[in-house]
Amino acid sequence: MTLNKYEKKRILVTVKTYPNPNPEFGETVCCAGIDLETNQLIRLYPITFRYLDENKKFRKYSIIEAECCRSKEDTRPESHHVNCDSIEVKKVLDPENGTWKSRKEIVLKAPIKTMCQIREEAATSNISLGIIKPENISFDYTKRLASDPMAREACYTQLSFLNKQINKIEYIPFQFYYKFKCAGFDQCPGHDLPIVDWEIGQAYRDWRSKYTDETILLEKITEKWLDIADTEKRDVHFYVGNLKCNKKLLWY
Numbered sequence: 001m002t003l004n005k006y007e008k009k010r011i012l013v014t015v016k017t018y019p020n021p022n023p024e025f026g027e028t029v030c031c032a033g034i035d036l037e038t039n040q041l042i043r044l045y046p047i048t049f050r051y052l053d054e055n056k057k058f059r060k061y062s063i064i065e066a067e068c069c070r071s072k073e074d075t076r077p078e079s080h081h082v083n084c085d086s087i088e089v090k091k092v093l094d095p096e097n098g099t100w101k102s103r104k105e106i107v108l109k110a111p112i113k114t115m116c117q118i119r120e121e122a123a124t125s126n127i128s129l130g131i132i133k134p135e136n137i138s139f140d141y142t143k144r145l146a147s148d149p150m151a152r153e154a155c156y157t158q159l160s161f162l163n164k165q166i167n168k169i170e171y172i173p174f175q176f177y178y179k180f181k182c183a184g185f186d187q188c189p190g191h192d193l194p195i196v197d198w199e200i201g202q203a204y205r206d207w208r209s210k211y212t213d214e215t216i217l218l219e220k221i222t223e224k225w226l227d228i229a230d231t232e233k234r235d236v237h238f239y240v241g242n243l244k245c246n247k248k249l250l251w252y
Contacts, residue, residue: 026051030046051084063089
């Protein structure tokens with residue numbers, strides 16, 4: 001991987017994807033957030049999150065400082081390589097009295113677009129991250145194809161980060177989706193985007209011990225994620241991004 005010069009950045013982390021086995025790095029998490037100097041979206045990759053020292057394991061809506069630089073291979077303007085050893089957690093923005101005021105004061109300084117606008121821009125440029133405001137939100141899921149256990153195992157066995165060993169991350173056999181339309185845009189045809197956020201994968205793993213019937217488990221996940229995206233209760237915005245390999249847009 002060819003890199004440019006590192007520089008220290010201060011970032012509010014807003015996105016942490018579910019861990020993914022990686023043949024080059026063992027296991028990675030893609031993170032994104034707001035560059036506090038520019039108020040623009042930034043992608044941080046690769047984050048070898050579960051290999052990090054405990055004092056470097058940041059929560060979502062943490063303000064971190066880290067040495068970052070542009071990768072010459074990844075031409076998406078938001079994408080930055082991270083020196084994981086340089087990560088320092090400075091502060092966590094917890095909701096005050098049930099509100100997200102301190103978070104919104106930072107996040108909503110970034111450009112807010114429609115999903116239709118982002119798709120149009122992505123077709124002609126390298127834009128790869130966005131914040132959108134949805135409406136008419138519904139939730140769905142589909143069964144995923146089984147993963148290749150040998151390929152996943154190889155990602156963990158061929159590399160060692162200073163001899164740090166971690167348990168293999170569990171493969172989640174369902175893909176969860178939000179379906180929605182762009183708020184305030186009558187011509188929007190509707191969008192259907194996968195959810196790749198860490199929390200929904202972890203909820204599936206954690207809740208199985210309580211809801212042993214898979215049908216009930218999926219009903220509870222549906223209920224929870226519809227409540228999270230209830231526009232009658234909350235000022236809902238989505239973070240969206242694409243994959244480097246095929247620029248397929250995902251919801252984070």
